[in-house]
Amino acid sequence: MTIGQKIREIRLLKKMTLKQIAQKTELSIPFLSQLERDKCNATMGSLRNIADVLGVHPSAFFDYNELTEPTVVNKNDFDYRDLSNHVNSIFKPLKITIQPNSQISSRISHKGTEFVYCLEGTLTLVVGDENYNLTPHQSYMYQATEPHYWYNHTQESVTFLVVNET
Incomplete structure (x- = not known):
């Protein structure tokens, strides 16, 4: 699962809209939409802001392959x-x-x-x-x-x- 897909999944689980995320992060709705659809990349700062609004650590956006590998x-x-x-x-x-x-x-x-x-x-x-x-x-x-x-x-x-x- 991509970073964008994970952001979308967590956002939907938290029952939040793109508008709510945009207002709290000062990122635009089009940017967030493109990010969720893997049409653009985000900086670590943007990912951190999104994670804070969603109440998760930024590492929640990244998939784990095996328990022994980072x-x-x-x-x-x-x-x-x-x-x-x-x-x-x-x-x-x-x-x-x-x-x-x-x-x-x-x-x-x-x-x-x-x-x-x-x-x-x-x-x-x-x-x-x-x-x-x-x-x-x-x-x-x-x-x-x-x-x-x-x-x-x-x-x-x-x-x-x-x-x-x-």
């Missing part, structure tokens, strides 16, 4: 792996790789706390008005209600772990 989503600029082993918990561990000179999304904010741990490369983390350059083995924890995003200004891939509340 969910993997490959986009042009990033690779997103759900490392939760499909255990339902208040915490969600993710492994993310950002390609050179890329960012995942524009500033987003959502409920909860996030912990970021850099594995490879130099990750630039923006929280509020502050920039943090994390190198391997450095970490940072912040309130996810603060506008934030991650990007890679370097010529090498950046890989990091994120643990956030679901």
